[in-house]
Amino acid sequence: MSFCFDYTxxxxxxxxxxxxxxxxxxxxxxxxYEASLIESGIELKTFVGNSEFAVPITHVSADFLxxxxxxxxVKVELTPHAIDSCKFExxxxxxxxxxxxxxxxxxxxxxxTKHVVIDPQTRKRRDFPESIVRWLAQWS
Amino acid sequence: MSFCFDYTxxxxxxxxxxxxxxxxxxxxxxxxYEASLIESGIELKTFVGNSEFAVPITHVSADFLxxxxxxxxVKVELTPHAIDSCKFExxxxxxxxxxxxxxxxxxxxxxxTKHVVIDPQTRKRRDFPESIVRWLAQWS
Amino acid sequence: MSFCFDYTxxxxxxxxxxxxxxxxxxxxxxxxYEASLIESGIELKTFVGNSEFAVPITHVSADFLxxxxxxxxVKVELTPHAIDSCKFExxxxxxxxxxxxxxxxxxxxxxxTKHVVIDPQTRKRRDFPESIVRWLAQWS
Amino acid sequence: MSFCFDYTxxxxxxxxxxxxxxxxxxxxxxxxYEASLIESGIELKTFVGNSEFAVPITHVSADFLxxxxxxxxVKVELTPHAIDSCKFExxxxxxxxxxxxxxxxxxxxxxxTKHVVIDPQTRKRRDFPESIVRWLAQWS
Numbered sequence: 001m002s003f004c005f006d007y008t009x010x011x012x013x014x015x016x017x018x019x020x021x022x023x024x025x026x027x028x029x030x031x032x033y034e035a036s037l038i039e040s041g042i043e044l045k046t047f048v049g050n051s052e053f054a055v056p057i058t059h060v061s062a063d064f065l066x067x068x069x070x071x072x073x074v075k076v077e078l079t080p081h082a083i084d085s086c087k088f089e090x091x092x093x094x095x096x097x098x099x100x101x102x103x104x105x106x107x108x109x110x111x112x113t114k115h116v117v118i119d120p121q122t123r124k125r126r127d128f129p130e131s132i133v134r135w136l137a138q139w140s
Numbered sequence: 141m142s143f144c145f146d147y148t149x150x151x152x153x154x155x156x157x158x159x160x161x162x163x164x165x166x167x168x169x170x171x172x173y174e175a176s177l178i179e180s181g182i183e184l185k186t187f188v189g190n191s192e193f194a195v196p197i198t199h200v201s202a203d204f205l206x207x208x209x210x211x212x213x214v215k216v217e218l219t220p221h222a223i224d225s226c227k228f229e230x231x232x233x234x235x236x237x238x239x240x241x242x243x244x245x246x247x248x249x250x251x252x253t254k255h256v257v258i259d260p261q262t263r264k265r266r267d268f269p270e271s272i273v274r275w276l277a278q279w280s
Numbered sequence: 281m282s283f284c285f286d287y288t289x290x291x292x293x294x295x296x297x298x299x300x301x302x303x304x305x306x307x308x309x310x311x312x313y314e315a316s317l318i319e320s321g322i323e324l325k326t327f328v329g330n331s332e333f334a335v336p337i338t339h340v341s342a343d344f345l346x347x348x349x350x351x352x353x354v355k356v357e358l359t360p361h362a363i364d365s366c367k368f369e370x371x372x373x374x375x376x377x378x379x380x381x382x383x384x385x386x387x388x389x390x391x392x393t394k395h396v397v398i399d400p401q402t403r404k405r406r407d408f409p410e411s412i413v414r415w416l417a418q419w420s
Numbered sequence: 421m422s423f424c425f426d427y428t429x430x431x432x433x434x435x436x437x438x439x440x441x442x443x444x445x446x447x448x449x450x451x452x453y454e455a456s457l458i459e460s461g462i463e464l465k466t467f468v469g470n471s472e473f474a475v476p477i478t479h480v481s482a483d484f485l486x487x488x489x490x491x492x493x494v495k496v497e498l499t500p501h502a503i504d505s506c507k508f509e510x511x512x513x514x515x516x517x518x519x520x521x522x523x524x525x526x527x528x529x530x531x532x533t534k535h536v537v538i539d540p541q542t543r544k545r546r547d548f549p550e551s552i553v554r555w556l557a558q559w560s
Contacts, residue, residue: 011174012167014436016328016490018189022337023306027152034151044211048296049158057302061341070436071184154296156350156468162477163446188436197442201481210296292447298469307432324491329438351464
């Protein structure tokens with residue numbers, strides 16, 4: 001079951017071309033990822049700054065299909081799955097939820113991110129902590 | 141009546157000191173301002189890029205009282221008021237809504253912004269458009 | 281001949297994990313792209329907001345090989361090439377220039393971006409303007 | 421003697437109004453502050469993430485006098501001074517360096533920031549470390 005998150009495009013997301021700056025579209029996907037962690041009962045403050053594990057992103061690829069404008073209401077949909085015991089991937093989609101758009105499943109952008117769990121001291125790979133195992137089970 | 145807006149601190153808001161980057165605290169206030177405009181029926185896309193008026197910010201002053209961490213749930217409270225026929229001011233407060241904080245009205249940051257309505261071609265001041273008059277009446 | 285650009289990692293580029301936020305690594309590549317345009321005599325202000333053409337990014341893919349820290353001095357190297365008459369691709373590399381790193385060609389991140397030239401009114405593809413033809417010839 | 425820093429306005433600094441997003445003008449001042457620290461021989465990586473001291477910003481006030489556009493070349497000028505043994509203030513000015521502007525000392529924005537030195541564990545104030553004493557002496 002995918003995780004869904006409603007997002008309103010913010011003024012700071014845009015640039016002088018009048019639409020969302022391309023790298024910020026990827027950041028919006030990350031905001032959805034954060035919301036999915038919170039929804040699974042993970043406290044972000046300890047997820048980010050703890051001494052047991054860190055989860056850096058090693059890869060991203062994204063396609064920007066249609067421009068996003070300030071104030072646009074969109075839905076961020078994401079599905080994670082494990083690649084191995086210390087690496088997972090997330091498929092993200094940003095969909096229009098504009099009531100004036102006939103096709104409510106209009107895809108504005110897609111992205112794939114790869115995340116690897118490491119020991120923050122040694123920066124070597126380690127197995128998923130329990131919290132990530134649960135999160136993967138919930139949204140895969 | 142002030143406008144209130146719930147906000148969850150995002151990972152991109154933070155910096156290597158482990159807390160929200162100071163300028164992003166001000167951006168969070170602006171996200172609240174955008175939400176108040178939407179709540180008044182103003183479409184942000186046309187508010188931003190139209191040929192009739194623009195509303196640049198001419199001044200900001202802010203006090204950062206306590207650190208904000210990734211994942212913190214906060215309430216952004218704002219009250220605008222007209223200074224003259226083409227200038228208005230907004231008082232912003234960011235308050236903790238952490239259920240573990242005894243004092244739910246704990247102020248994390250305050251900010252004041254000044255905004256002036258101009259003609260985007262000449263960049264000269266002009267009177268408030270009808271939409272801003274209504275927005276001021278609603279939240280003052 | 282590739283274009284090279286020196287960049288010092290800024291505090292605002294980082295996040296609470298203590299290293300550069302992944303999407304900002306891609307933004308740093310874009311800062312290099314902007315510098316290459318300026319170096320070719322292109323004025324960014326008119327490149328961005330003109331009525332003749334716009335150059336949205338349609339795709340990005342990036343690999344983040346090593347963490348970047350606040351204050352790190354890096355070199356952004358980029359090589360563009362035309363895909364067809366209205367689309368080009370840029371290969372980006374971020375390299376360490378830390379004097380304490382023995383291997384000065386240590387690659388920290390790589391990225392590929394795809395850009396398409398459109399008419400900003402119709403958002404339909406159009407041929408490269410003269411300025412982009414010259415820029416491609418200079419750095420390919 | 422003030423510290424001066426050359427900066428080219430980046431695409432990511434701008435927003436859909438076509439000019440630099442107000443909070444990013446303050447971030448540009450901070451980039452100048454970082455450059456002044458580096459120029460004084462301070463390594464940013466250890467300045468930011470050490471266990472001895474942290475230097476949060478407690479206050480900012482800024483006036484935005486003229487719009488900044490993508491690609492604009494500006495000069496960031498800053499002068500710090502001690503307020504007491506654990507608090508200092510920085511006056512920032514962003515000036516046009518556009519060769520087509522007759523008045524090369526045209527001020528685009530001004531800002532004042534207040535910074536306090538704390539113990540990162542207790543978050544209580546402590547005296548300036550030696551590095552900040554030297555930095556203040558150099559640029560005051």
